Amino acid sequence: MNATFREDLLQLNDLLQQTANYAGDFLSRINELPVSRQLPAFSPATLPEKGMGAASALELFDNRFGDHLTANAGPRYFGFVTGGVTPAALAGDWLAGTVDMNPGDRADVSFQVETETLVLLRQLFSLPEEFLGCFVSGATMSNFTGLAAARQWLGLQQGVNVAELGVGAIKDVKILAATPHSSISKALSMLGLGRNALVLLPTLPGREAVDINALKAWISEHPGQPFIFSASAGTVNTVDFDDIAALAELKKEHTFWLHVDAAFGGFAAVSPRYRHLLNGWEHADSITIDAHKWLNVPYDSAMIFTRHPQLQLAVFQNTGAAYLGDPAANFNFINYAPENSRRLRSLPAWFSLKAYGAEGYRDLVEQNIRLAQQLGEAISRSSHFKLLAPVRMCVVCFTLETEERNRAGHIALFLQKLVKRGVVNMTPTTYKGTPGVRAALVNWRTTAQDIDKVINELETVAADISDLSAIIENN
Known part of the structure; x- marks a missing residue:
């Protein structure tokens, strides 16, 4: 063992106490x-030869x-x-x-911690049990994951498996929104759908919420065309909410994927005074909620909840890796979200949810x-x-x-x-x-x-x- 590693190992308890003291003083x-x-202008960093x-x-x-x-x-x-x-x-x-610990290891207790934390979060937000939850690094990756599943769904509407054939196999992709967060267009770029696929609809007068009549008009002008709608549940500037209940009603008549970006507005669900703003979100196809916002856990942490785990599996499954097991036979979070390797970001949430x-x-x-x-x-x-x-x-x-x-x-x-x-x-x-x-x-x-x-x-x-x-x- 390197001498500096050995010395630090011997002094580990003292080091942890010094770090705790430093953190305590800061807080x-x-x-x-x-x-x-x-x-100021910092001097250039240099890597020491000897630590x-x-x-x-x-x-x-x-x-x-x-x-x-x-x-x-x-x-x-x-x-x-x-x-x-x-x-x-x-x-x-x-x-x-x-x-x-890597919660991607099913044999590890970290897998149970993550599973249990997502159950607690569904209860906090009063979401139906059929929603699959996954931890990701932030709202950007949560929106990315939800829209990736939506892309797979959109391909199937055209008889195309996008995960296998690529995004070029689908035609005339449209993602509708009124006041989307910037991460929506970023996700569209990363997904190969392109920022130009985003169609901005008019908002209600003096609001950032979508004009439902404008959406109905668009649907009438594009009869039978499947599309993705990205709803705002808490806009960045004014925390405005699209009428999710009205959108859910439209889903009964028309073919579209409803993604709800509720990065921080999803926390309206915890309050009897404000949860009506989310009426209908239980009928959404995918929901983004951030944890390093109103949950008050450290960066980086968010969740994606979806009704369509099979679509996520089609997009994110690991194939050809025997050491990871059969993705279809044994459930593992690494086959339902972008990251294989990630820290146990569910643990701070578990602690906070149980504590408060x-x-x-x-x-x-x-x-x-x-x-x-x-x-x-x-x-x-x-x-x-x-x-x-x-x-x-x-x-x-x-x-x-x-x-x-x-x-x-x-x-x-x-x-x-x-x-x-x-x-x-x-x-x-x-x-x-x-x-x-x-x-x-x-x-x-x-x-x-x-x-x-x-x-x-x-x-x-x-x-x-x-x-x-x-x-x-x-x-």
Whole structure:
């Protein structure tokens, strides 16, 4: 054994304790840490010939990167739709790395952990038992997997086995949507269907939800043509929902695959106040739900639920690998999703679901929605801002009260200053042609006090921008 490996093995308990202390110190300061920083120019990295050992590597990490760590998992990171990491999920994640099991091994207890976790998730979301669930790396791969099964289904409508013959064997592929997430078109590109296969339908007035009458008109203009419909269950800008119940009714009369992108909107199912937004999703063919969003487990983790495991098997099965067994004879998750090798990403979810239960997640979702509404109400009262859309769930979409011709530049300057100050992180967006700002609240740590701090920060930065604009215009 290499001498450095041997030394680290002998000092393993001390190393784990040092790492735990470092992590504990970081988390104890996460409420006060900046949520964003301006990074310096780092010196080039060099690979040492002789290793320094794990303890020295930890020290080097702290010296090189420690002062630049940010509170992305903290209570005022409203940028990407990123949950924090619950204490239980963190414990599960550490153990996942410790045991380092591949849940693709049916003989391993990790297979049982993954199976059991998916049962818990179906119960959390009140999904029928006939839905097969699989863990994937994120909503992008979940959408990819659902649309891959849809592609196989679409081929069969034309008498073609796409998994065997290739995507060139199917003709006139159409994927319809109103306000799809960018990962939908990315998935279409990866699947060989092409971004141009995406047909954008009109939305309802003042909404991001599909106009069902426009969909009916398209169907009338393409009689008998099978297609895929990608429904939004929580759009990125305004958490708007397509009328899934109406789409489910249309499926009774017309031939199409219904994919529901519920990356974070699927968590409406845990709340009696909001689950009506998902009425009908039990009739969907495939459903995307993210775990590193509102489930508040670490990156990277999501689930795909489908009604058609045989179509998934046709696409993702491993053939010609005797050591993996017969994919048709023995169920194995590796034959139903893209990845063969993956970490035990179900374990953080299992820990968190068992630790906090349905009540914990119901309280988390409803608390985040209340706080988003609190932020939205403050913005609507402000002379510096205006809401671009109602606060439906956990996202606040707003813009600056400024002249339209200057708005894009003012938004850019506003966010630049906001990020530099590091109290809160938000991202730029465009809503129906208007430059704006988007704040997404899905973190278990966020409190009303955080919202008060955020509101004060927004007002302060907006006032600075107004003063600067006045000076520029006067000169």
